[in-house]
Amino acid sequence: MPESDKHRQSVKRQLKPAPQRPGQDVHCPRFKSEVHFVIPGSMPEIEILRIRTTDVSQPFLDPNSMQQS
Numbered sequence: 001m002p003e004s005d006k007h008r009q010s011v012k013r014q015l016k017p018a019p020q021r022p023g024q025d026v027h028c029p030r031f032k033s034e035v036h037f038v039i040p041g042s043m044p045e046i047e048i049l050r051i052r053t054t055d056v057s058q059p060f061l062d063p064n065s066m067q068q069s
Helices: none
Strands: 034-036 049-050
Touching: none
Parallel strands: none
Antiparallel strands: 034 049
């Protein structure tokens, strides 16, 4: 019997949850382009930086030329 005719049971796989570290907060952004910068151990007001992911990739951007919206 060829390999394509054999049926295998599907197995549902699940990843183990990541261990929580003190001072670590996991955030699920609403948008794919939403980025948060946070220094570990501090609780500052979080600034949101939106990056247009549909733009042409530019690997060597000057950080000073980036504008926050």
